[in-house]
Amino acid sequence: MDDECKVPFHRPSIGEEEIREVEAALRSGWLTTGPRTHQFEEDVARYVDAARTVALSSATAGLHLSLAALDIGSGDEVITTPLTFCSTVNTILQVGATPVLADVAYDGNLDPRSVAVRITPRTKAIVPVHLAGLPCDMASIWELARQHKLRVIEDAAHAIGSRYDGHPIGSSRRGDGRRSDSVVFSFYATKNLTTGEGGMVATGDEELADRIRSLSLHGIDRSAWNRYSSRGNWYYEVRELGFKYNLTDIQSAIGIQQLKKLERMIGLRTTYASVYTQAFADMEELEVPPNDHRSRHAWHLYILRLNLDKLAIDRSQFIDELRRRGICASVHFIPIPLHPYFATQTTLASYSCPEALRLYPRILSLPLFPAMTLDQVLLVCSSVKDIVQRNKRSTSVALSSPAGLGQGLDHAGRN
Numbered sequence: 001m002d003d004e005c006k007v008p009f010h011r012p013s014i015g016e017e018e019i020r021e022v023e024a025a026l027r028s029g030w031l032t033t034g035p036r037t038h039q040f041e042e043d044v045a046r047y048v049d050a051a052r053t054v055a056l057s058s059a060t061a062g063l064h065l066s067l068a069a070l071d072i073g074s075g076d077e078v079i080t081t082p083l084t085f086c087s088t089v090n091t092i093l094q095v096g097a098t099p100v101l102a103d104v105a106y107d108g109n110l111d112p113r114s115v116a117v118r119i120t121p122r123t124k125a126i127v128p129v130h131l132a133g134l135p136c137d138m139a140s141i142w143e144l145a146r147q148h149k150l151r152v153i154e155d156a157a158h159a160i161g162s163r164y165d166g167h168p169i170g171s172s173r174r175g176d177g178r179r180s181d182s183v184v185f186s187f188y189a190t191k192n193l194t195t196g197e198g199g200m201v202a203t204g205d206e207e208l209a210d211r212i213r214s215l216s217l218h219g220i221d222r223s224a225w226n227r228y229s230s231r232g233n234w235y236y237e238v239r240e241l242g243f244k245y246n247l248t249d250i251q252s253a254i255g256i257q258q259l260k261k262l263e264r265m266i267g268l269r270t271t272y273a274s275v276y277t278q279a280f281a282d283m284e285e286l287e288v289p290p291n292d293h294r295s296r297h298a299w300h301l302y303i304l305r306l307n308l309d310k311l312a313i314d315r316s317q318f319i320d321e322l323r324r325r326g327i328c329a330s331v332h333f334i335p336i337p338l339h340p341y342f343a344t345q346t347t348l349a350s351y352s353c354p355e356a357l358r359l360y361p362r363i364l365s366l367p368l369f370p371a372m373t374l375d376q377v378l379l380v381c382s383s384v385k386d387i388v389q390r391n392k393r394s395t396s397v398a399l400s401s402p403a404g405l406g407q408g409l410d411h412a413g414r415n
């Protein structure tokens with residue numbers, strides 16, 4: 001299947017630098033969390049301008065521990081977006097809290113007006129997601145949090161390198177009331193910076209960072225080593241029920257080298273995204289992804305929108321047509337209420353997010369990664385244009401049997 005894939009959806013940018021650093025980690029004799037993880041935490045802290053960072057095994061672990069360390073649990077409600085990966089909602093359920101869906105705005109990000117009407121006396125936190133790397137309207141979200149005394153945990157899985165209001169996502173140097181409690185990055189294989197699997201929490205709250213670190217290692221308190229130093233390095237105390245969510249030095253070795261390339265990689269993503277946007281901007285069958293020039297988009301994803309009323313095929317067929325031309329596309333995301341497991345929960349019902357359900361049948365993610373060649377980018381452009389040319393919906397033809405009436409989830413949000 002892969003030989004016919006001229007343009008895969010993603011390929012990681014791993015060079016000799018990462019390979020050499022992993023080799024050095026392996027030869028060092030220290031494999032688990034150690035000096036390289038410590039360095040990676042410091043490097044990311046400097047890059048995102050955070051007071052504290054804690055490296056973890058995934059962003060999922062970071063979301064879970066942020067909620068747990070903020071004592072969010074049973075009886076609490078947490079407002080989040082329907083247009084996200086299941087991890088955002090799963091972690092809220094895992095701490096015993098109730099996820100509540102608000103709707104998305106035109107940009108695909110959490111709509112603060114929709115959040116406002118979901119706030120109840122039980123609401124404890126908001127979890128916005130910077131979809132595709134485009135920052136959310138954080139000023140409005142922080143203002144709601146201030147008014148209602150809510151915590152804010154940013155799911156920044158797509159957003160390392162994004163900037164909002166002149167500061168990196170993850171910065172803890174903003175003024176009071178203009179920052180989140182916790183900002184969670186993902187270093188999963190396809191993300192803008194990868195360690196294979198991995199994640200990191202950035203926070204300005206030292207106590208929160210310490211508690212997240214302790215919870216990531218079984219709830220072990222290492223400061224006991226110092227207090228009882230006469231007992232030697234073997235001594236530790238389990239202070240609360242924790243998890244095993246640490247990042248290894250082998251993974252951090254990859255991250256240290258990836259971070260050095262991150263600006264260059266985001267530069268390529270930005271260039272390729274603008275090639276796409278220039279190619280598609282004046283086609284009435286397509287709508288290019290929203291951007292906000294006051295922010296810096298990290299272009300983790302290029303989410304193209306189809307104007308389905310101008311096309312004779314649906315999104316699923318559009319993706320099949322790309323595939324026939326050797327191009328692999330994807331969809332980000334299947335809205336939360338459309339998954340059978342979440343559909344059973346009333347606070348995750350479809351009626352809470354009509355905008356997300358309207359957007360869903362129109363979206364597809366085109367290949368966008370720094371290891372792409374410009375030729376591959378141009379092949380995607382010409383293929384998309386060719387598919388549109390061949391599948392325009394003619395306004396004069398009756399639609400008795402439109403090819404576009406597909407199956408299943410694709411149409412859940414229509415009619």
Ligand SMILES: *Cc1c(COP(=O)(O)O)cnc(C)c1O
Pocket residue numbers: 057058059060061084085087088129155157158185186187188198199
């Ligand atoms: C990838 C992703 C996650 C989960 O990241 P992991 O590091 O794989 O746990 C969470 N939220 C969003 C929006 C993601 O895209």
